[in-house]
Amino acid sequence: xNSTFESDKDNLRYAEYALGLxxxxxxxxVAREVETSPEAAAAVALWQRHVxxxxxxxxxxxxxxxxxxxxxxxxxxxxGTPSRESSRPRTSVWxxxxxxxxxxxxxxxxxxxxxxxxxxRQLPPPVAMHPSVLMVSTIAGDNGVAGWTATMxxxxxxxxxxxxxxxxxxxxxxxxxxxxxxxxxPISVGVFPPGDPKRFHLAKALLDRLGPTAALAVSLxxxxxxxxxxxxxxxxxKGAIRAA
Amino acid sequence: xxxxxPADRDELNRLLQRTAxxxxxxxxxxxxxxxxxxxxxxxxxxxxxxxxxxxLQEAFVTVWKRARSFDAKLSSALTWLVTVARNKAIDRLRQxxxxxxxxxxxxTLVDDGPGPAHGAESDEEYRHLQACLAELETQQxxxxxxxxxxxxxxxxxxERAKVPLGTMKSWIRRGLLQLRACLNP
Numbered sequence: 001x002n003s004t005f006e007s008d009k010d011n012l013r014y015a016e017y018a019l020g021l022x023x024x025x026x027x028x029x030v031a032r033e034v035e036t037s038p039e040a041a042a043a044v045a046l047w048q049r050h051v052x053x054x055x056x057x058x059x060x061x062x063x064x065x066x067x068x069x070x071x072x073x074x075x076x077x078x079x080g081t082p083s084r085e086s087s088r089p090r091t092s093v094w095x096x097x098x099x100x101x102x103x104x105x106x107x108x109x110x111x112x113x114x115x116x117x118x119x120x121r122q123l124p125p126p127v128a129m130h131p132s133v134l135m136v137s138t139i140a141g142d143n144g145v146a147g148w149t150a151t152m153x154x155x156x157x158x159x160x161x162x163x164x165x166x167x168x169x170x171x172x173x174x175x176x177x178x179x180x181x182x183x184x185x186p187i188s189v190g191v192f193p194p195g196d197p198k199r200f201h202l203a204k205a206l207l208d209r210l211g212p213t214a215a216l217a218v219s220l221x222x223x224x225x226x227x228x229x230x231x232x233x234x235x236x237x238k239g240a241i242r243a244a
Numbered sequence: 245x246x247x248x249x250p251a252d253r254d255e256l257n258r259l260l261q262r263t264a265x266x267x268x269x270x271x272x273x274x275x276x277x278x279x280x281x282x283x284x285x286x287x288x289x290x291x292x293x294x295x296x297x298x299x300l301q302e303a304f305v306t307v308w309k310r311a312r313s314f315d316a317k318l319s320s321a322l323t324w325l326v327t328v329a330r331n332k333a334i335d336r337l338r339q340x341x342x343x344x345x346x347x348x349x350x351x352t353l354v355d356d357g358p359g360p361a362h363g364a365e366s367d368e369e370y371r372h373l374q375a376c377l378a379e380l381e382t383q384q385x386x387x388x389x390x391x392x393x394x395x396x397x398x399x400x401x402x403e404r405a406k407v408p409l410g411t412m413k414s415w416i417r418r419g420l421l422q423l424r425a426c427l428n429p
C-alpha cells in the first residue's frame with residue numbers, strides 16, 4: 001500500500017537521522033519537521049530512545065574544568081542575567097528600531113533614542129543574585145570523616161578552609177591544599193595550619209578552574225609545602241566542589 | 245558509561261525540568277552529573293578532544309536554551325541530553341568535512357558483545373536493543389553500530405566497508421526495519 005510505503009520511507013529517514021547517517025541538507029530537513037510536526041517529533045524521539053542505549057558502551061570522560069567556565073561565559077551567567085532573558089528583549093529593540101526607520105515613521109535621532117530608553121526600561125532588571133558565586137566542599141578522609149570544609153566566594157576570589165575533625169599531623173609535616181581540575185594535574189592553593197581556619201586569596205588561574213567537576217584535596221608535605229609544585233606526600237582528605 | 249538507576253533517572257528528569265525554569269543551580273548539578281557521559285560521546289564521535297570540548301559547550305548552551313522543549317513523555321532526560329550532544333557533534337562533522345569521523349576498526353568494533361560497557365547489561369532498554377541487534381545479520385548489525393558510534397554518512401560507511409553505496413543502504417535499511425519490528429512488537 002502506497003501510504004504504508006510512504007510512511008515507512010519517512011520512518012526510515014527518522015531512523016537515519018537518529019543514527020546520524022544523513023547529510024547536512026537531509027538532516028536540516030528532518031530537524032525542521034521535528035519543529036513543525038508533532039508526529040515527526042514523536043517518531044524521531046522513539047528512534048532516539050531505541051538507539052541511544054548504545055551510548056552506554058562509551059566510556060565516560062570527565063571534561064576539563066574550562067568547559068564549564070566557557071558555558072557560563074557563553075550564557076553570560078556571571079553577568080548576572082541569563083542570556084535567555086537578556087538576549088530576546090534586546091533583539092526586539094533593534095528589530096523595532098530598524099522597522100521604525102524602514103517604514104519611515106519619522107524616526108529622528110531623538111525619537112530613536114527615546115524608543116531605546118523606553119524599551120530598555122521595560123527590560124527585566126538585572127538579577128543581582130549570583131547563584132553559583134558560593135561553592136563549597138567537604139574535604140574528607142577515606143573513612144568518610146570530614147577533615148575540613150572549604151567555602152569559595154568567587155566574587156571575592158577567596159577560599160576559606162575551616163577545620164571540622166582534622167587528622168593529627170606530625171610537627172615536621174605541613175598540610176597543603178590542592179585544587180584538582182577534572183582530568184588535570186593538582187594546582188597548589190597553599191599550606192595551611194590543620195587546626196585553624198585559613199583564608200586564601202584565589203588567583204584568576206585558580207578561579208577559572210573551579211567548577212562542579214573539580215575537587216579539593218589535602219596532602220601531607222614537608223614544612224613550607226611541596227618542593228615540586230605537585231603533591232609529594234600522601235593525600236589525607238579530598239572532596240568534590242559543588243554549588244552552595 | 246554506567247547504567248542509571250530509576251532513581252537517578254527521576255532525578256535527572258527533575259533537574260532538566262528545573263533547568264527549563266531557568267534554575268541555574270539545577271543546570272549546574274545536571275552538568276555535574278552528566279557532563280562526563282556526554283563528553284565521552286563527543287570524544288567518540290569527534291575523535292579529537294578539543295573539538296569535543298567545543299561540541300560539549302555548544303550542547304550545554306543548547307540544553308539551557310531549549311530545556312523547555314524536553315518532554316518527559318517522549319524520552320528520559322539522559323536520552324534527550326545524549327541526543328542533543330550527538331546532534332551537535334554530527335552537525336559539526338557535516339559542516340567540517342575536513343574533520344573525518346573517527347575511523348573505527350570493523351573487526352574490533354562490535355558485532356557480538358556489549359563491549360566494555362560497565363553495567364550496561366543491567367539496563368533494560370540496552371538489553372532489549374542488544375537482543376534485537378543480535379537477530380540481525382552481521383553486516384546489518386555492524387553497519388548500524390558503526391553509524392551510531394562514528395556519525396558517518398552512507399557514503400563514508402560504504403567506502404570504509406568497500407561495498408557499493410546501494411549495498412550499504414540496503415543493509416542498514418533492512419536492518420532498521422527489522423529492528424523496529426523487534427523493538428515495537
